[in-house]
Amino acid sequence: MPLPRFSQLAWVVVSLFGVTLAGCAEKSQADTQKTAAAPALPVTELVASDTVLHHDYVADIQSVRNVELRARVPGFLEQIYVDEGQAVKKGQLLFRINDAEFRSQVAKAKAAYNNAQAQARVIQLELDRVKMLVDKDIISPSELAVAQSKLKAAQASVAEAQSLRNTAALNVSYTMVRAPFDGLVDRMPLKAGSLIADGTLLTTVSDAGAVYAYFNVAEKEYLEYAKSRQQNGTRPGSLDVSLLLADGTPYSYPGKIQTQESEFDESTGSIAFRAQFPNPDKLLKHGATGRVRLTNPIHNVVLVPQKAVFEIQDKNYVFVVDSANKVKMQAFVPQTRLSDFYVVKSGLKPGQKIVYEGVQDLREGTKIQPRYVTMDDLLADAR
Numbered sequence: 001m002p003l004p005r006f007s008q009l010a011w012v013v014v015s016l017f018g019v020t021l022a023g024c025a026e027k028s029q030a031d032t033q034k035t036a037a038a039p040a041l042p043v044t045e046l047v048a049s050d051t052v053l054h055h056d057y058v059a060d061i062q063s064v065r066n067v068e069l070r071a072r073v074p075g076f077l078e079q080i081y082v083d084e085g086q087a088v089k090k091g092q093l094l095f096r097i098n099d100a101e102f103r104s105q106v107a108k109a110k111a112a113y114n115n116a117q118a119q120a121r122v123i124q125l126e127l128d129r130v131k132m133l134v135d136k137d138i139i140s141p142s143e144l145a146v147a148q149s150k151l152k153a154a155q156a157s158v159a160e161a162q163s164l165r166n167t168a169a170l171n172v173s174y175t176m177v178r179a180p181f182d183g184l185v186d187r188m189p190l191k192a193g194s195l196i197a198d199g200t201l202l203t204t205v206s207d208a209g210a211v212y213a214y215f216n217v218a219e220k221e222y223l224e225y226a227k228s229r230q231q232n233g234t235r236p237g238s239l240d241v242s243l244l245l246a247d248g249t250p251y252s253y254p255g256k257i258q259t260q261e262s263e264f265d266e267s268t269g270s271i272a273f274r275a276q277f278p279n280p281d282k283l284l285k286h287g288a289t290g291r292v293r294l295t296n297p298i299h300n301v302v303l304v305p306q307k308a309v310f311e312i313q314d315k316n317y318v319f320v321v322d323s324a325n326k327v328k329m330q331a332f333v334p335q336t337r338l339s340d341f342y343v344v345k346s347g348l349k350p351g352q353k354i355v356y357e358g359v360q361d362l363r364e365g366t367k368i369q370p371r372y373v374t375m376d377d378l379l380a381d382a383r
Contacts, residue, residue, distance in 0.1 A: 042356040043321050043370040044378060046302050046348055053224070053296040053336060053343070056244065057215035057273075063286040064276070065181060065207035071200045072174040073097060080192050088179040088205065095177035095202055102175060106168040113161035120154035127151050183207045184282070206286045211279050213243060213255065215292045216270040224296050241275050244291040251290070253278045302344040304332070305378055307357050309342060318348070319355040319362050326367050327355060341379075 079096040082088055127147040133139045179185075186204035190196065217225065243251035255277035264271045275292055277284065308318050316334055319327040332347025348354075355362065356373055 038325075038367045038369050039358070039361070040369040040371050041358045041362075042373045043353050043368075044305065044308075044356045044373045044375050046304070046344075046350050046352045046354065047375050048300045048302055048350045049375070049379075050297065050299045051301065051303065051338070051341075051343075053298055053338065055217075055221050055294050055296075056291040057217060057294070059213040059215040059243070059275075059290050059292045061284055061286070061288040061290060062212045062214065063183075063206040063208060064210045064212060065183065066204060066286045067180055067206075068204050069094070069177055069180075069202045071097060071177070071196045071198060071202060073102065073171050074197050075099070075101065075175065075195075077190055077192055077194045077196055077202075080188065082185050084185060084187050084203075086185050088183060088185055090179055090181045092179045093176060094179055094185070097175040097177070097196070099172050099175040102168060102171040106165070106172055109161065109165035109168040113158070113165045116154070116158040116161040120151070120158050123147070123151045123154045177202060179205055181205070181207055182209070208279055208282045208285070211277050211284045211286070211288075212258075213275045213277060213290065213292050214272060215275075216265070216268065216272050217260075217294070218270050219264060221294070222271055225294060241295075242293045243275075243277055244293060246289050251277065251284075253280075255292075298343070301335075302348055302350055303338075303341040303375070303379075304334075304344055304348065304354070305356055306337075306340050306342065308354050308359060310359050316342070319359050321353040321355060321368065321370060324367070325370055326365055327362055329364055 075097040077095060078098045081093050081095070088094065127144075127150070130139065130144050130147040134141055134144045183205040186206065188203045189201060196202075240254040241257055242254055245251055255275040257273055257275045259274050261272045273292075304318060309316050311317070315331050317329050317331050320330045321327055330347065332342075333345045334342040335345035336343050353370070355368070356378070362368075
C-alpha cells in the first residue's frame with residue numbers, strides 16, 4: 001500500500017538529516033585523526049651569540065734540534081759508550097774510533113814541525129851574520145837580500161808544518177764522538193768493530209726539551225687568523241694553540257705560534273706555520289704526528305644545529321616553523337662548520353624557529369606539534 005504524500009515527504013527529510021549528521025560525524029572524526037597525526041618534533045629558536053671557531057691541521061712534529069752524528073775520519077769503530085734511546089748530556093762521549101793511525105800522523109807532523117823550526121833558527125843565525133858583514137862592507141848588500149828570502153821560506157815551512165800538526169791533532173779529536181747537546185740518542189746502525197768511512201752515520205741525537213709542529217693553513221683560514229690577531233692586538237709568538245695527539249687525546253701543554261712562511265704554496269693555496277710546544281715529560285718524539293688546533297673567536301653569529309640541516313643539490317636547507325606550526329623549506333649559506341653546528345653566512349636570522357631533529361620524514365607544508373628546545377641547551381650538550 002503506498003504511503004500518504006505527507007509521510008513520503010517526512011521520510012525524505014529524515015533521510016537527508018541522517019546523511020547530514022553522518023557527514024558531520026565523518027568530518028569531525030577526520031579532523032580529529034588529522035590533528036592526532038601531527039608529529040611532535042623538537043623545535044629551537046635561532047639566536048645570535050658569540051662562539052669560538054677552531055680549525056684542526058695535520059702537524060709534523062720535529063725536535064727543536066735533531067742532529068745526525070757522522071764519522072769525520074775513517075777507521076774501526078772501537079767502542080760505543082751509550083745505548084739506543086738513552087738520554088745524554090752535552091759533551092758526553094758516545095763513540096770512539098781507533099786512533100792509532102792518527103796518533104802516528106800526529107807524531108810525524110810534530111817531528112816535521114820541530115825540524116822546520118830548527119831550519120828556521122839556522123837561517124835566522126845566517127841572516128844575522130850576513131847583516132853584520134854587510135854593515136862592515138865585507139860583502140855586498142845582495143847577499144843580505146838572499147838571506148832574508150831564505151828566512152821567509154823557512155818561516156813558511158814552519159807555518160806549513162804547524163798546520164799539518166794541527167790537522168793531525170784534529171783528526172785524533174775526531175775519533176772521540178761526543179754529544180753536541182743534551183738529548184736522546186736514536187738508533188745505532190753500526191756495532192763496535194765495524195769499519196767505517198768518512199761521513200758514515202753513527203746515530204742521531206734529538207733535543208727533546210721542546211718540539212716544533214709544522215702545519216699548513218689554507219689562505220681563507222689564514223686571513224681569519226690574521227684579522228683576529230689584529231683585532232685582539234696579539235703579537236706574533238703570543239697566540240696559544242693546542243695539540244691533539246695521534247690517539248685524539250689533547251696534549252697537556254699549550255704551544256705558541258712562532259713564525260710562518262712568507263709565501264703561499266701555489267699548488268695547495270696554503271701557507272706553512274710553525275708552533276713550538278714544551279716537552280718536559282719527553283712524551284713527544286721527533287717525527288711524530290698530531291693535529292694543531294687554531295682557535296678564532298667570532299661575535300654575534302647565528303648557529304644552526306647540524307641535525308637540522310639537509311642537503312638538496314649541494315644546497316643546505318632547514319625546515320622553518322611558521323605561526324600555524326607548519327613547516328617550510330628554507331635555504332641558507334653556511335660560513336663554516338663547527339663540530340655540531342653551522343655558522344650562518346646568509347639566509348637565516350635570529351628569531352626564526354626551525355625543526356631541530358627528524359627532518360628526514362618531513363614534507364613542505366606539514367603541520368607539526370612543536371616541542372621547544374632552547375639553543376643554550378643544545379650548545380651545552382655539544383660541549
